[in-house]
Amino acid sequence: MAKDAIVSDDLAKKFATEKDTPYLRWVRNEGLDIVSAHYIQNLRTVELKPWARRGGKGIYINHEASRTSNDCYVCEIAPGKKLEPQRQLFEEMILVLDGRGSTAVWNDAGQKITFEWKAGALFAIPLNAWHQHFNGSGSEPARFCSVTNAPPVINLYEDIDFVFNTAHDFKTRFAGEPDYFSNKGEQKGLLLETNFVPDAVNLPLISAKERGAGGGHIRFNMAKGSMNSHISQFPIGTYKKGHCHGPGAHVIILSGEGYSLMWPEGDEPKRYDWEVGTMIVPPNMWFHQHFNTGTTPARYLAFKHEVVSIRNAQGVPKAWISRRIGGDQIDYADESTLVRDLFSSELSKNGVEPKMDEAYKQELETLPPKVA
Numbered sequence: 001m002a003k004d005a006i007v008s009d010d011l012a013k014k015f016a017t018e019k020d021t022p023y024l025r026w027v028r029n030e031g032l033d034i035v036s037a038h039y040i041q042n043l044r045t046v047e048l049k050p051w052a053r054r055g056g057k058g059i060y061i062n063h064e065a066s067r068t069s070n071d072c073y074v075c076e077i078a079p080g081k082k083l084e085p086q087r088q089l090f091e092e093m094i095l096v097l098d099g100r101g102s103t104a105v106w107n108d109a110g111q112k113i114t115f116e117w118k119a120g121a122l123f124a125i126p127l128n129a130w131h132q133h134f135n136g137s138g139s140e141p142a143r144f145c146s147v148t149n150a151p152p153v154i155n156l157y158e159d160i161d162f163v164f165n166t167a168h169d170f171k172t173r174f175a176g177e178p179d180y181f182s183n184k185g186e187q188k189g190l191l192l193e194t195n196f197v198p199d200a201v202n203l204p205l206i207s208a209k210e211r212g213a214g215g216g217h218i219r220f221n222m223a224k225g226s227m228n229s230h231i232s233q234f235p236i237g238t239y240k241k242g243h244c245h246g247p248g249a250h251v252i253i254l255s256g257e258g259y260s261l262m263w264p265e266g267d268e269p270k271r272y273d274w275e276v277g278t279m280i281v282p283p284n285m286w287f288h289q290h291f292n293t294g295t296t297p298a299r300y301l302a303f304k305h306e307v308v309s310i311r312n313a314q315g316v317p318k319a320w321i322s323r324r325i326g327g328d329q330i331d332y333a334d335e336s337t338l339v340r341d342l343f344s345s346e347l348s349k350n351g352v353e354p355k356m357d358e359a360y361k362q363e364l365e366t367l368p369p370k371v372a
Helices: 009-014 022-029 150-157 160-165 337-350 357-366
Strands: 034-036 049-051 056-062 071-077 092-098 100-106 112-118 122-125 130-135 142-148 186-188 191-193 216-221 228-234 250-255 258-263 270-274 287-292 298-304
Touching: 022 150, 071 130, 092 298, 130 142, 142 250, 150 160, 258 337, 287 298, 287 337
Parallel strands: 034 056, 191 216
Antiparallel strands: 049 056, 056 071, 071 142, 092 122, 092 142, 100 112, 100 130, 186 191, 216 228, 228 298, 250 298, 258 270, 258 287
16 A cells, blocks of 8 residues: 655654745745645636736646646636736746637747637747737636746746846747747647647547557647647547656646546555546656546646656657556556446446447557566
């Protein structure tokens, strides 16, 4: 049975100073609530507070490794209003949760472009480019979720003025290209290099049988950043293979209904029900598995820090590789009977027929031998 590794107060006091970081001090100074959680039932309804510096409302969501990897915040713009302009020496990826509006992006050289967005849009802010978000509705608020790599950047420099007020154009990241945020991109295998996805909910995906159950997948490199993200979808009556990876994957449900199981190795899985707008952040090296119990395909977006992707010598994430050959993915053949029993029970409640037999069969055709 896995334990929480709680030590004595005497030992904890020896590391108390190291527990705090420049990033954590900055977040506290923003004056917002900080939710320490790996599960948010719905980002679209989570309560926000006035954010004086930005001119909107917001909340920060920190997972157990946010102090050193990546963070998340939810922000809302009032009807007919705008946020204050900002630039920053860290990267940022944004999913629009509700509403419609526009964003202006410009650099010190004077190039400026503006693009429009609505709920379901996905984009990234170019490194250190000025940007400003506008609500395009006079009657409805606009809300977005953002994941950034601010923690290691702020911890490195420990100078907030430098992080937010350095005058430098990263010309290879953004040089005012008129089509920078157009709906275009170059597909390289599973990876789509783009800066803007107008509708993440309906974006066509690529087959990814390695994750099981006939699902679709696409990965993104946005604004030439070091962070990454992906969208996965799986059919009605199916579920994904269990796997684990590093910390900081923010999994946001885009469509469908179901649940996820999460557990550290050696523990019993714990269930987390989800709906459109739920966010799940698996802790470092916890196994997790996603199940579609609804009557439509289920799709999610994962915003990630690169530390999530523990890779083999070929550059393949170990979360895609069977544990039988040294990876971090559990084959269907090796999963607990609890997994299938629970899934079958939940499907029956919704009157949905399981569609996993073909997935089990296809796996057996290429399943590596089990190591003693």
